[in-house]
């Protein structure tokens with residue numbers, strides 16, 4: 001299977017009951033995610049994620065943003081961005097490193113759901129980045145599939161100096177590299193050029209719960 005257009009006829013795409021309306025511009029989704037984060041930080045989340053939520057049990061959905069984030073247990077996007085069922089789709093891997101399956105999932109969100117926003121969310125105290133710093137300093141890359149994560153994160157890490165500071169500086173750089181990697185996808189590039197899709201990098205602070213948008 002190569003080069004075929006993504007067909008959506010057989011997929012169940014439609015606004016879920018009780019879900020927020022699908023925004024047609026690229027600015028509204030980011031504003032909604034940041035507003036949700038402010039509710040989270042303020043300790044006043046709107047959504048509780050229970051089975052009786054109107055948008056939870058519905059045969060179709062039409063999410064309006066994709067979040068690409070880390071697997072870290074402290075950074076679940078639906079919680080820290082306070083979003084309901086049916087609102088956002090999420091791809092999470094160690095250090096938001098994207099292999100072919102991850103990129104395919106991004107294309108699925110972009111082409112099938114037509115999300116106007118992709119948010120790449122790095123975070124403070126990322127274990128995958130810390131492991132990469134240690135691997136560089138020790139000269140001993142981890143074996144197995146973890147080594148693939150380290151290989152992808154390694155270009156974002158400074159050489160020499162305090163381990164924690166270097167890991168922290170690498171967060172934003174690694175987010176920027178992931179944004180660039182996504183921008184190389186033809187499906188993404190075309191939509192960004194047409195103004196129907198925006199890819200935004202952001203950083204989550206474990207200390208405060210705050211999400212900050214990085215350079216755009």
Ligand SMILES: [Zn+2]
Nearest residue numbers: 070072126127
């Ligand atoms: Zn992480």
